[in-house]
Amino acid sequence: MPHLPRTHLAMAPATADLLFDAPRRERIAALADVGQPLLLPRFDDPEHLDALAQVETLVTGWGAPLLDAEALDRMPRLQAVFHAAGTVRDFATDAVWERGIRVTSAADANAVPVAEYTYAAIVLATKRAFAHMTVAHENATGWYAHVDQIGYGNLGRTIGVVGFSRTGRRVVDKLRQLDDVRILVADPYASPERVAAAGAELMPLDEMLPLVDVLSLHAPSLASTRHMIAARELAALHDGAILVNTARGSLVDHDALAAECRAGRLDAVLDVTEPEPLPASSPLLGLPNVAVTPHLAGSLGGETRRLADAALDELAAFAAGRDAMHPVNAHDMEMSA
Numbered sequence: 001m002p003h004l005p006r007t008h009l010a011m012a013p014a015t016a017d018l019l020f021d022a023p024r025r026e027r028i029a030a031l032a033d034v035g036q037p038l039l040l041p042r043f044d045d046p047e048h049l050d051a052l053a054q055v056e057t058l059v060t061g062w063g064a065p066l067l068d069a070e071a072l073d074r075m076p077r078l079q080a081v082f083h084a085a086g087t088v089r090d091f092a093t094d095a096v097w098e099r100g101i102r103v104t105s106a107a108d109a110n111a112v113p114v115a116e117y118t119y120a121a122i123v124l125a126t127k128r129a130f131a132h133m134t135v136a137h138e139n140a141t142g143w144y145a146h147v148d149q150i151g152y153g154n155l156g157r158t159i160g161v162v163g164f165s166r167t168g169r170r171v172v173d174k175l176r177q178l179d180d181v182r183i184l185v186a187d188p189y190a191s192p193e194r195v196a197a198a199g200a201e202l203m204p205l206d207e208m209l210p211l212v213d214v215l216s217l218h219a220p221s222l223a224s225t226r227h228m229i230a231a232r233e234l235a236a237l238h239d240g241a242i243l244v245n246t247a248r249g250s251l252v253d254h255d256a257l258a259a260e261c262r263a264g265r266l267d268a269v270l271d272v273t274e275p276e277p278l279p280a281s282s283p284l285l286g287l288p289n290v291a292v293t294p295h296l297a298g299s300l301g302g303e304t305r306r307l308a309d310a311a312l313d314e315l316a317a318f319a320a321g322r323d324a325m326h327p328v329n330a331h332d333m334e335m336s337a
Contacts, residue, residue, distance in 0.1 A: 002319055005056040005079070007032035009039045012063025019061055019084055019308040031315050032057065043071040053077070057318060059311050061085050069095040080318050084311035086110045086298070088328055097330035102318065105328045106310035108166050110299050115170030117297035118246045121269045122175070122214050125242045126154050130269065130291035158182040160208045161200065162228075163218035163247065164190035171216060172198045184208045187219075209236035214244060221248035231256035234266065242267040246297040249274030258283040261290050271297045 007028065009016050016039050020028070028034060035051050043052060043065045052074040061084040065071065072078065072095050080102035081092070088105055096103060124130065159175055161168050164187040175183050176199045183200040186208050195202040205228075209215070215237065219225050229243070230253035237243075237260075245252055249272040260266040267289040273282075277294060284290050299307055314324060 002321070004031070004033040005315075005319055006035050006054050006077070007057045007059065007315065008035045008037075008051060008055050009061070010043070010058045010064050011039070011041065011061035011084075013039060013041055015061040015063050019304050021305065024305065024308050024312065027312055028059070028315070031312060031319055041065065043067075043074060049074065056080070057082065057315060059084055059315065060088075060091065061307070061311075064091040066091050066093065067096050068093045072096070072099060072101075080104075080314075082311040082314040082318075083328075084307040092328075094330070102324060103328045104311070104314040104324045104326050106307040106326070108326050109306045109310040111165075111167040111170055112306065113299050113303050114167045114246055114297045115174060117271065118167070118171050118216055118218075118244060119174040121244050121246070121271070121291075122159065122216060122242075123154060123178075125244060125267060125269050125291070126152070126157060126214060128152055128267075131267070131288050154178045154181070156180045157213045158184065158211050159214045159216065160184045160186065160212035161216050161218060162186050162205065162208075163220070164195060164198075164202075165218045165220070167247070168216075168218035169198060171218065172200050184212060205233070206236070209233055210238060212237065212241060214242045216244045217247045217251050219247055219251055221250045226250050227253040229253065229257075231259075234260045237266060239265050240267075242269065244269045246271045248272055249276055254278075254282070254284060258287075261287050264289065269293075271295055 009020065035055060040048055040051065054077060055075050056077050057080045058078065059082050067081070078101060081096070083103065083105045086105060086107040088103060092103060157178065159181060161172055161183065164185050168185070172183055172185065175181055185195045185200045185202050186205040190202055192202045217229065219228065228251055234256050243257065243266060254274060257268060261268055262283060269291045270284070271293045272295055273292065278285055278292065284292060314326070317323065317325060
């Protein structure tokens, strides 16, 4: 009989209710020795000290409590953390890596809906659908927005993808469904061979910018990527180009973007902003050529069950003595979101 690790959920109660429905709670009970209570939303509750002392694996999610040295001292038997979400930055401290705890992430599963949303946003934006929604609702200037008809459509477009990440790769794959589309990729860490095999061309960002009709961002939020798309980069885009950001708001200088969009030179679709949400005074709000959505691209509703399944797959691998499928380590924190 394989060893069933003592396991608890560690996340916000609302997250646990969303991700772990009855079938998934049944699955975790089959894979592990489930501790009581199953959910530990805090690591400093005196009533849970005995549970923490026995826990061997944690399944974390949005709202996970901080795993610092003090918390880990209460969990001397902890061997693995399976995160049912994307980044572990919000709760995994250096103490986790120092103690050699196995950590996995469901970021790859979360990339699926982000890529789907991005592809849909690109198709709609090149049809100027977002501007037309405003016109149709206001019914003030007729049915069509005042956009040159040649600026419509997806045929023959050049689309730039910044970041050949797990999401960026999926976006490239979906964009290949469009007719006569040229896909360019900018990523200093990507190999030309892998990009070419995906059906795209690798080139430096500066060379890409003047060529693209749509610029789609999929880079991580790091000190080195903050405002990587600022006034100079936006000025390099041709008139009528569209910026799509479903990655991180910090990648874009919002003041510079607002100036270009207010002038009517560029359009933008922003699912992420800085700050998030934007203040009511933001010049980006209210512009007919800027669509702002409230961080919808990632897993929502029933899509979140994909994240739970990914974490439970990692738990199953651990219990069976197999390697992690999507491990995270300290070096990854320097390179990914």
